[in-house]
Amino acid sequence: MKNVNLNEWGLSQPIIKEFEEKYRGYYLGRVLEEHRNIYKIITESGRIIGQVSGKINYEAFDRLDYPAVGDWVVLDRLEDKEGNAIIGGILTRNSKFSRKIAGRKNEEQIIAANIDVLFICMALNDDFNLQRLERYISLGWNSGAVPVVLLTKSDLCSDLEEKLEEVISAAPGVDIHPVSAINELGLEQVKAYIGFGKTVSFVGSSGVGKSTLINHLLGFESQETGGIREDDKGRHTTTYRELILAPDGGILIDTPGMREIHLLDDADGIEASFADIEELARKCRFSDCEHVNEPDCAIKKALESGELSQRRFGSYLKLKKEAQFMERKLSKRAQIKYKKQFVKIAKSRKKTAYKR
Template sequence: MSKNNLYNIGLSERFIQEAEMYDSNLHLARVSAQHKDMYRVITESGEIWAEISGKLSYSASVSADYPVVGDWVLVDRIDDNNGYAIIHHILTRKSCFERKAAGTGQERQKIAANIDTVFICMSLNNDFNVRRIERYLAIAWDSMAVPVIVLTKSDLCSDLPTKLKELESVAIGVDVVITTSMNGDGYTGIGKYLHKGKTIAFIGSSGVGKSTLINKLLGEQVLVTKEIRGDDKGRHTTTHRQLLVLSDGGGVVIDTPGMREIQIAGADLSRSFADIEELAEKCRFRDCKHESEPQCAVKKAIEDGTLSVKRFENYKKLQREMVFEVRKSTLSAAQAEKQKIVDMMGSLDAQKQVVKGNRKNKGKR
């Protein structure tokens, strides 16, 4: 691959200018896969193995400080004929899709970096879930990439108009593309998003057809695929994130393992729930909680059927998750858990009154 062809996989002037701030003997490369402590990177000479430098490893305090698929990095060589390349620097990410890492800690897990478009894939069978789409949209907007909803397996759906109607109220300002693997032109709708230098990340539950779709774009069976189970649930096939180059200057795609339940690390609710945010502006009180306050525009919209109760409940749920994540980032784990209990049971003063009352009643017995 010539240096000019690095532009085909996303290289831009902003990365070149940043790279010039470092040692001129280092070379630009893009991370295409990660295997434990080893990485595959694409240089101007092709795809090679690399590992991070001791200095970079020492300065990394959390997993998010390490390279992720899609990162532009600086390496000490463009081939691995004389040993693995060494990654010395990670260039500033223009976008990053992330989620809260598994467990109860505060760490965030970077899924992919420097993405232009996020394909939120959902199959039109039993996997279809508008509440999950709302969650994905909130995280996708927060990543600084543009989300597109890709509905797969339309051949398995007998009520497509109904499902599209459900999406209308949640996919505000978001393109929706319908695909099927049953005929050769079932993927033509996504062609307009494939361009030289552009990066598309595929996310969604296991078995929704991400790998099948990517294989179709690649023109060959590169990724392993499996049929859905008898209970209409998807089978997990992708085990790690990887960046794949499309032919004919079509940019690159990033495949990710299935994520059925995704915990929020950051979310843009103002974009994904723009309808509720706009209604809230019309409430009588600026700090309206949309519960028992008079002249609440949100409550009125629910009453007259223009706003779904389930959509509003999901909005509140994501709000609570966001608040809790912010608190955890500023408080210790013990303090955050204590605050969570306070929120659930009322103010501390109210709790003290309950304790005081219990002691008083106990003394009268």
């Protein structure tokens, strides 16, 4: 029986409190990896394989009701014996970075849960795209983690000052660091965010250098690098995410194979990432100003003077429209979910106690 210190893996007081209040007699673990209905979990006795209980399966409405990488879960045991351990509950997530599932209509997929810092990685070469960055930042604020922008492959950039200016205007209030794995630039700044029990996640397009950076931070080759790896059907072969313990403390999560990023219900995230525009809008004469033909519109003035760029304002309008659309869809979902659960509760009252 190995003695693992779960504090090293990010165990916090609120998790302990919730666990002790609601799950006496059970065991605690954190999800390291997720593979088709099977989870690799770290416990105080070491690693264990788990699967969700029948109760979770029965009551689940969508993927949010299943464990995700980074989740704290409740287990029926700590050690490997015949069969898998059973996950009986998921403790409250203090943050979750999600995306819309590609191809599916409105289903949310959690990329990583209980993260403290979200490193949004964008390369300073072809990958450079302010619109996409704004989208990520908005999702980042919405996740509950602190977004930090890492401008990767700075060794390939000849106009760093200019690019930095652009990023600063697209990411007000967000820390921004140029980094390079080739000449080790910025690594110390990144390490400053990573410490004992802190969970950090790296997101961004394939090929921007997330895995390379992680290997440099760890000091050993943990992640496969080389950009996009695809099998004969054009799918990414390395699609799983995992929690990695850094030798100097901290928990790192790489996110391979993120091709598309879609917005979810995140009006709050947009407000935070476009705080400069929200601030301007408060100066418009009308509180419901649509910034089109209204008199004394502070946004129009800022656009005319160049204080606010057309590009950024366009990006803001686009993201806002998408968020409103998603919000409508999601509230409909919430209603369906409520109804479905109500019917289930009514049904289960008739049945005898349902376990596993």
